[in-house]
Amino acid sequence: MPLGMTVAGERPLSFNRDVRPILSDKCFFCHGPDDTHRAADLRLDQPEAAYEYAIQPGEADQSELIARIVDPDPDVQMPPPETGKRVTEAELAVLRRWIDAGAPYEAYWAYVKPDRVALPEAAFDAPDALPRGAEPDAGSIDRLVRAEVARSPLQPAPRASRRDQLRRLYFDLTGLPPSYDQIADFIADQRPDAYARRVDALLASPRFGERFAQYWLDLVRFADTVGYHGDQVHNIAPYRDYVIDAINDNMPLDRFSREQLAGDLLENPTIEQQIASGYNRLLQTTHEGGLQPKEYLAIYAADRVRNFSAVWMAATMGCAQCHDHKYDPYTAKDFYSLAAFFADVDEEKHFTNGTNALPTRREPEIDVLGRTDRMRLADLDAAIRAAQSESDSDPERMKSLEKERDSVLARKQRTMITKAIEPRTVRFLPRGNWLDDSGDVMQPAVPEFLGDIAAFADLPEGQRATRLDLANWLFDVDHGIGGLTARVFANRLWYLYSGRGISPTLGDFGGQGRPPTNPDLLDHLAGVLIRTGWDLKATVRQIVTSETYRQAVVMDDARRTQDPYNDLAASQSGHRLPAETVRDAVLEMSELLDHQVGGRSVRPYQPEGYYRHLNFPRRIYSNDRGRMLWRRGLYTHWQRQFLHPTLKALDAPSREECTAARSRSNTPLEALALLNDPTFVIAAKAFAARVLRESGTAESSAAAIETRIDTAMRIAIGRDASDLERETLASLLESEIGRFENDPAASEAFLATPSDVSIAWPAEASDAERAAWSSVARAVLNLHETLYRP
Template sequence: MFPTRASDDSAMTATVPSGPEISALSPHPEGDRVGPVMEKYAISRDLKPIFTAMVLLLLSIVVFANRPADDQPSPIDFSRQVRPILSEHCFPCHGPNDESRKAGLRLVDRESATEELESGFTAIVPGSRDDSEMWLRITDPEDPMPPAKEHNELSSKQVEVLGRWIEEGAEFAPHWAYVTPEPSEVPVTAHDWPAASIDHYILAQLQAVGLEPAPDADDTTLIRRLHLDLSGLPPEPDRIAEFTNESGEEAYLEQVNRLLASPHFGERLASFWLDLVRYADTVGYHGDQEHHSWPYRDWVIEAFNSNMPFDQFTIEQIAGDLLEQPDQNQLVATGYNRLLQTTHEGGLQLKEYRAIYMADRVRNLSETWLGGTLGCAQCHDHKYDPYTTRDFYSFGAFFADIDDEDHLRNPYGGLNSTPTRRRPEMRLMTDEGRSRAEQLARKISETKPQIDAAIEALVPEQQAWEQQLVARIESTERRQSVWVDDVLDTGGTVSGRWNFVAAEGVPAHSGQVYRKQSSDGLIQHYTVGTTEKTITVSDGDVLFAWIYMAADSQPAAVMLQCNTAGDWQHRALWGGDEIVYGRQPESSAAYQRMGKLPAVGEWVRLEVPFESIGLKSGTVVSGVAFTQFGGTVYWDLCGVENASAAPAPVVEALAVAAADRTDAHRLVLSNYHVDQSQQVVALRSQLASLQKRASSLTERQPLALFTRSLESPRTVRILPRGNWLDETGEIVEPKIPQFLGSLETGQRATRLDLARWLVTPEAEGGIGGLSARVFVNRVWAQFFGEGLCSSVEDFGGQGRPATHPELLDALAIEFIDSGWDIQGLIRRLVLSRTYRQSSRPSPRAAEVDPENLLFSHQARHRLPAEMVRDASLWISGLLVDQLGGPSVKPPQPPHYYRHLNFPPRKYKPDMGSNQWRRGVYVHWQRQYLHPMLLAFDAPTREDCTSRRHRSNTPLAALVLLNDPVFVEAARSFALRITRWQHDLDLIGRDSAGTDEEAIVFAMKRATSRHPEPSEIELLMNLLESSREHFAAHPEQVKTLLDAGAREAVDFIEPVDLAAWVEVARAILNLHETTTRE
């Protein structure tokens, strides 16, 4: 698929060619580096692209300086030295984009760059810079290129690189990221530092610029780093002691394997993936309503914990629904396709949002898996990479089969509700629920043939039954139609509490159970349309219901109501005047006072002639309501007693001689015979009960977004300049970007074809080498602070060249060969000596490599937002160790949602143990992300986030001091400290621990190290001054200790506890507590 990179022998000597020079230095924006040396040489993050090139330049200068005098410098490397210059300075006007091209000059490949232009000039004459118009223009002192007005001037060193390149033949090469990864020889160095091949690659680069690796981190720092990186939580002090006592390679490997096997590993690793795929609990646009996305998050955590191979991890997310007979988990995985921002705004334009959604999916998949910026080709061809507008829309066509437009076609269905409707959604079954559902399905399948057999057995009896029915009709016998008995038919509208009970000391009047209602006031339950037996009233028909009123809990009044044409205006009342519904001072046409309450302690039949409550013959009654005020009432059989022994259609059919009856007559009679069969009625009732239980079981299961494919994918057109109103563009089919090859499927390509292409090696027609590079680079950045290619989000022309391309290729190749083993990759990284270095740079490293792009020492940085929260909860003992489940809502400012509408919302924080769960489970509201997460730079996840930026502001410190979760954490931590101090079994002696010992205990738990004497002194001073302060201000003690979830404390005085809370707050606020080094 890709051209193959030529073997690079320079890896043996770690020669890295030069690049653009650095232009300026500025103080480090994060302020979290160690020592004045780092502060002095820290570099602005905005200048990092330039600095990356400077590091490469320094590498080449040092290597060249170490060569013998007669040794010629290495040839210019196009990919590492020339392409970055062309991309940054030349491609805006002479790059891949045809629309923005100036003077007809295209510097993308050798053929176009060396051809004669319409002006008669030739930009590049290979072998001769003086004959090359490009050289003349970039060295023209009067009118240089790029023009001065663009403020994008070339440095003198960059000009010389271009000149040398022309002199050497102006050879072009494919962009490094799109070249198939090739194995290289591991650099050999006369050094005993490397423990793995990774270390050889790193060491070779360091030695090339005269650097040495940092010393190994001490055991305490290393084990803390490992725990934070692999579990997201600090280590227990006992774990630290165990490791420092045993130490050595085997002990370290044991710790690595233990942490990789921990369920916390998946929770830790999931955060970076959720940033990439823009996971959130809300839809994003307009009302930002909640949707059912959390099962996808749990799937990601479980996938990492189970070490799902990355190729399977990829395929199931993008196209799990297209696999043969996908299981529930594979469908949940396809929730990835539904994580984009959506809108439920009324009056939206369907075509506009089709274009928006498609663009979102293209951007996200290309950045997440390809490290590409294909989204930049939505309106025009990419200015820096070979992506065309056709590529963009052809790539988007892969998603044209996703059924995700119900909310666009009917936005009002979810406009003012949250969670909102985002069909398709699926119910998630647990193993236990699935077993129960299968049992019910089996019973339902067994009952249906029994009903059919019972109906078939009635056929021989039909004639005799008809004769008996004629006799009953002639004798004017009345007929009953039952509406409610032992079960409630499904399919209609019900309200109130339908408590079907038995064994209350009251025998059922009919069937096995009855309904119980108890209340101190007005209470009602009703049903509308829950039976096919709607009644058309005839003259003389009577509504009836059997009730039993408890002698020791008699109601003040009971009432029956009938539903007609959607209203409840026809009522019959027994007893007092307490029921307010439709209350009238005396009986009227639709309101009938039936007199006193019936007798108590026995079943009594309430009867209401329909005409007495204003219902005339021909009125359709579709529901009934059962109302009482106070007391306990048991409600049983309810229905209608008809004046005739059979309905009018049956009577009419019987009046026709058997020989003259039509098929319609015979059907009416046979159906009525079936309806009157006690055996059939019993079996149907049993079936309805089973179906209701099955439906109830399903409805109790949580919902999850998933992907469902349309039978006919939507048509996708190229939108000229991205204009969704312009339908003149050409229709396109699903295709991968043209410069990356093609999918030979023989039919319309699908998402499954796309997913498999992403993880198929180039030799087999895929792009797996690039996908592996991108993922490996992301994982490297998680454990070393920067990627081997520091622009983790962009492997294209505007990205930064890899500082260690051979190492990146070696890791990508091994990742694929291992079966895409994610845990195996991480194990290899953390076992390297490079990972185990100290985070303190030498003065020389701080000067030569201030951004640590050569990995001369480990990275040191503040914990991500979720881990800041998790660490404080863990230190305090509050953290709830529960895996998975719906998102949780910790406390936040009460009016934070005041501008969140459609619908207006009031935040309801979880007040139980849920508020102490890990940050990965915290509710992610895109428009109003939890303030604590925002203060620590968590992304809103409105779009793909490949890297989180870090900032230090007063808000972060204020959160740690005043956020209710952290205040409660400090209180709990203080209790933990003082309990240890007073627990003689824990401290192993006969007297309580001293305050100094308690401070040592606290510092070890929070920072994983023994405090210095000066630190103990400072905290002791804080403790004593706090005791004095709170003794003088007891009202503040109550305010502080009443915060959050409280528990009774009897072993310590409140003033003393409050003082320890202040110490705990100080420790939790330490830079060291929230820092990984």
């Protein structure tokens, strides 16, 4: 039977989707790319060797592969029983079917240049989608998704309510909730392009850059501390602002990446490009007195290879540090050749300070102002020069200009940058042993099976390839690996706006990862990135304007059985908001959130004594004051060894390694943090005060209480309360009023706030009412619907 033919209830067999994952999981460890440890000289990842020794194409029952799998003798059976792996009956059936169909292999999906995808016929016509002809790819996503759904027993979910659509869009694109008025306006807006207008406005908002930066900082393991040993502070906050500004400017992804990997190698690099080169300094470093420099040079080199390959290639090249990769064609030689690209990054300053004092400099560093301050400084300098040239210039004005100039300059921050030095010698380390100098000297090179960087960059004989050559190679579709890079980032964009990657393993496009569930959709989105010149916003716009994105969240029995992880995208995926977004949303609802973009890292409230085990030197945490307490979660000081406990409880990573997809948990620790973290307790009080102010009544009648409860729900989730919610919250209010009226000291203690925090309570509200409504506010702010993406 030809490979593409199906039997009843089956879809066409795909080697990459159906067969390779079985072989990779069960066979490649011993019979894969690793030459050193290959058993029986049998390689199953390449057809020639497989056909010679183990597979008889067209004859499953005559194939040694099948015979070994089904043999009951433990000395003969494959995989060997001691591995703990077993080929299931379903997997065996796939392998039989594949061999009977001729055992055709396919080139590995991730490394093939993506072609323009042929679109299936449209199966629907959305009433208020983008106007026809508005974009050449309009509707493409939906046609590709629904073609896959049509092969299953499922039906596409209906559209989400307009409220849910807008809340989802705001949370995904800005990390903040829409107001009730914005929801009401959208519901009332019947123009055909009403939704697309909102998309465009949010993509143009500075909040988009802040929200997207959260994800990028996870990828590049951005943090404010060095990670190892004393986990001291290092200066890197301006890099975060560069990321925000670049995303808001819609800097093409290729340029964005090039400036980070090799900004210092560009001709006359700008201040922004120098700041961007701080990417190369984001790794964990140690500053202990007794360190072995040679050991840590090897550690740093390995860290850089792991992060580079994970961020831009979704490759697990760290597995090749000590031996050839067991599942992918990356060799240990490839690992050290890639490390050689970063041998010109200055590491020596990590080894010159053996004291345990808190460091103030991590050379090379520069002093920089944020973009807004740089622009203001230029304006002030121009105004001062103009005033100096006037014979009758006013001296309240000259002084005022100079005073403001000094104030702006005082906001300078130091930041680590990269300055290329003479490259260090990088040797191949046998078994990853940094003490073994017997290995060959390695020159910068890309993985051998992916091409020749010298030929790609047209380098003269003997000229060393650079980080800039490497960055260019990443995005060249014809001669580099631009197709792979496009797939990697297309997959991550789909994850951000659907909750799951088309290939679910966002950090591993190799043999141990999951192949794409909809290869045509992944290639289509990769093609959009390439055709638009690596335009992130254009690709995001196509995703979030699709009917697929606008579907309701549905998880019925059929979906639980047929597609429990929503790989088909037959509905939207609901999940708890990311840690920083939970904080930002609550502060926004309580009107505490500070909307300044950029700036230094800030220290919100955290438990006393949390740093008690942080030594070399010992540190006592002091939280910020005033408006700095209410900055967005993005700006929170990121202590790698002691991540802020509320962020940690909500699954934020420590950022020791690249994180392509955060864990999503639901534990009692989350509720405890959100109910007891002082930030959230104060926010609940401010939220309660807002409810009392905006409900427009000072009465305590049943009708007034109902109005206030509706006001609270409108602010938090954009709708009025249901009868059950009103009844439950009113009962809680009554109980809490009684408690606080009977214990004035408790209400006084509960309402106490730090001296620099001011809450605008209505004068007519008693302490008992204020405290009781704060309890109601805490309940509303902790509702599933408040904290979850619809």
